[in-house]
Amino acid sequence: MSTIAENIENVQNRIKRAAEKVGRNAKEIKLVTVTKTVDVNRIKEAVEAGLRIFGENRVQEALPKLKEIGKIALWHFIGHLQTNKVKDVVGSFELIHVVDSLRLLEEIDKQAKKRDIVQEILIEVKLSEEESKFGMTENGLLPLIERASEFENIKILGLMTIPPFFDDAEKTRPYFKRLCEIRDEAEKRGFRLPELSMGMSHDFEIAIEEGATMVRIGTAIFGERK
Numbered sequence: 001m002s003t004i005a006e007n008i009e010n011v012q013n014r015i016k017r018a019a020e021k022v023g024r025n026a027k028e029i030k031l032v033t034v035t036k037t038v039d040v041n042r043i044k045e046a047v048e049a050g051l052r053i054f055g056e057n058r059v060q061e062a063l064p065k066l067k068e069i070g071k072i073a074l075w076h077f078i079g080h081l082q083t084n085k086v087k088d089v090v091g092s093f094e095l096i097h098v099v100d101s102l103r104l105l106e107e108i109d110k111q112a113k114k115r116d117i118v119q120e121i122l123i124e125v126k127l128s129e130e131e132s133k134f135g136m137t138e139n140g141l142l143p144l145i146e147r148a149s150e151f152e153n154i155k156i157l158g159l160m161t162i163p164p165f166f167d168d169a170e171k172t173r174p175y176f177k178r179l180c181e182i183r184d185e186a187e188k189r190g191f192r193l194p195e196l197s198m199g200m201s202h203d204f205e206i207a208i209e210e211g212a213t214m215v216r217i218g219t220a221i222f223g224e225r226k
C-alpha cells in the first residue's frame with residue numbers, strides 16, 4: 001500500500017504530464033482534494049504534504065472537519081446542494097461548485113448578503129440527459145448565467161460538470177470538450193468564466209487535456225472509499 005503522500009506526488013506528476021502534453025502550464029490547474037468519508041487525521045496528512053483545497057459533498061459531515069483543520073485549508077462544496085442547507089454552506093466554503101437553479105442562486109445571494117460577503121460559485125451543467133441527475137441543461141444555462149451576474153453577493157467563476165461514468169475514461173472526452181465549448185460561447189457573449197471544474201480520479205488527465213482548471217480527486221489520493 002502506498003502512503004497518502006506518495007499518492008499525492010503521483011497525482012501531481014500525472015497532472016503535470018497531462019498539462020505538458022497539450023502545452024499547458026500545470027500551475028493553471030488546481031487540485032481539489034475530495035475528502036468525503038475521509039477522517040480528519042488522513043486529511044491532515046494531505047495538509048502536511050502541501051495540499052490546501054479540499055472538497056466535501058455533505059454539509060453535516062464537512063463542518064466538523066472545517067473546524068478541526070482550520071484556516072490553513074480552503075473548502076469547496078461539491079455535492080448536491082439543497083436550498084435548506086445553503087445557510088450552512090455560504091461563508092464556510094470558499095467555492096460552491098454545484099449551483100444549478102435560480103432558487104439556489106436566490107438563496108445563496110440572500111445568505112451571502114446576511115454575512116456581508118460575496119460567495120463565489122460555479123454553475124453545474126448537465127450534459128447527458130439520462131445519466132446525471134443534477135445540473136442545468138445547456139438550453140437553460142445562458143439565462144441562468146445572466147441572472148447569476150445580476151446578484152450583488154454572488155460571483156460566478158465558471159462551470160462544472162460530472163460526465164457519466166465509463167470504464168473507458170476516453171469516452172468522457174466529448175463531455176469535457178463540450179463544457180469548454182459552452183464556456184467559450186458564453187464568454188463570446190461577454191461573461192467571464194475562467195474556471196472549468198471537471199475530471200475525477202479515473203478521467204482527470206483527459207479533463208486537463210480538454211481545458212480543466214480544477215480537478216476533483218479523492219480515490220487516487222485516499223484509496224477506495226468504504
Ligand SMILES: *Cc1c(COP(=O)(O)O)cnc(C)c1O
Nearest residue numbers: 034057078200201216217218219
Ligand atoms: C466523490 C466526488 C469526486 C471524487 O471522485 P473520485 O473518483 O474519488 O476521485 C469528484 N467530484 C464529485 C462531485 C464527487 O462527488
